[in-house]
Amino acid sequence: xxxxxxxxxxxxxxxxxxxxxxxxxxxxxxxxxxxxxxxxxxxxxxxxxxxxxxxxxxxxxxxxxxxxxxxxxxxxxxxxxxxxxxxxxxxxxxxxxxxxxxxxxxxxxxxxxxxxxxxxxxxxxxxxxxxxxxxxxxxxxxxxxxxxxxxxxxxxxxxxxxxxxxxx
Numbered sequence: 001x002x003x004x005x006x007x008x009x010x011x012x013x014x015x016x017x018x019x020x021x022x023x024x025x026x027x028x029x030x031x032x033x034x035x036x037x038x039x040x041x042x043x044x045x046x047x048x049x050x051x052x053x054x055x056x057x058x059x060x061x062x063x064x065x066x067x068x069x070x071x072x073x074x075x076x077x078x079x080x081x082x083x084x085x086x087x088x089x090x091x092x093x094x095x096x097x098x099x100x101x102x103x104x105x106x107x108x109x110x111x112x113x114x115x116x117x118x119x120x121x122x123x124x125x126x127x128x129x130x131x132x133x134x135x136x137x138x139x140x141x142x143x144x145x146x147x148x149x150x151x152x153x154x155x156x157x158x159x160x161x162x163x164x165x166x167x168x
Contacts, residue, residue, distance in 0.1 A: 002022075002023050003020040003021060003022055003023060004020065004021055004022075004023050004025075004067050004068060004076060005018060005019075005020055005075065005076070006018070006019050006020070006021060006030060006033075006034070006067065006075075006076045006077070006078060007075060007076065007077045007078070008034045008037055008077075008078055008079070008080065009077070009078070009079045009080075009104075009144045009146065009147055010034075010037075010038070010047075010079065010080040010081065010146075011080075011081050011082065011083075011103075011146060011147070011149070011150055011151060012038050012039060012042050012080065013037070013038075013039065014147075017037045019033045019034055019036070019037060020033075021033050021067055023066075023067065023068045024066065024068065025066070025067045026063060026064055026065065026066060026067070027049065027051070027063050027064070027065050027066075027067065027070075028063035028064070029067070030049065030067050030076075030078065031049040031063070031080075034049060034078060034080055035047070035080070038080070046082045046151075047080050047081065047082055048080075048081060048082070048084050048103075049078055049079070049080055050078065050079050050081065050084075050102035050103050050104035050105075050146070051070055051076070051077075051078050051102075051104055052076075052077035052078065052079070052104040052105070052106060052144065054070070054102075054104070077104065077144075078104055079102075079103040079104035079144045079146045079147075081103035081146040081151070082151035082152075083103055083146065083149060083151050083152075083154035084102070084103075085100035085101065085102060085103075085154065086100065086101050086102070086103055086105075086145045086146060086148075086149055086154050086155065086156060087100055087154060087155040087156075088100070088101050088110055088145060088155075088156055088157075088158065089155070089156070089157040089158070090110070090114040090117075090118075090130065090157075090158045090159070090160055091133065091157065091158070091159050091160070092114065092118045092128075092159070092160035093118065095118060097114060097117040097118065099113065099117075101145055102146075103144060103145060103146025103149075104144050104146060105144065105145050105146075106141060106142055106143065106144060106145070107130055107139045107140065107141050107142070107143045107145060108141030108142060110130060110145060110158070111125065111128065111129065111130050111141070111160070112125060114130070114158075114160050115128065115160070118160065127162060127163055128160050128161060128162055128163060129160075129161060129162075129163045130158040130159070130160060130161075131158060131159050131160075131161045132148065132156065132157070132158060133157040133158060133159050134157075138161075
């Protein structure tokens, strides 16, 4: 029997952790395995598991799916969080767009969504980054939005800004 490596992020630990599950395991089995990574004494009550770049919001449906069907070739990435949704606000050019995203949604995916909402072409989207409002922090494209918020504050505001250009 083979196993699948799953990368786990959470509001409860800063580094990405790794867990292996059998390839026939369900998402419910994966959640139980991921919960073992929590620091000692952490209350798992209310933690939900979201799958990176997955649009299934029904936890009952998601829990019966097989881990092997979650794109294991690219590596399965999940997020444990008490926020089931993160309310994301993006500001650009005097306009504001809002949308709820699951904690495992990547900053890259949110940037693509925001660019389309603001009417940018693909090439123009690529020349912009999301910056946390009121700071200079520009999270990496593969960062889960859930790593940037702590329950009970399940919201974040970004500015869509031009990427730094290095002229050589």
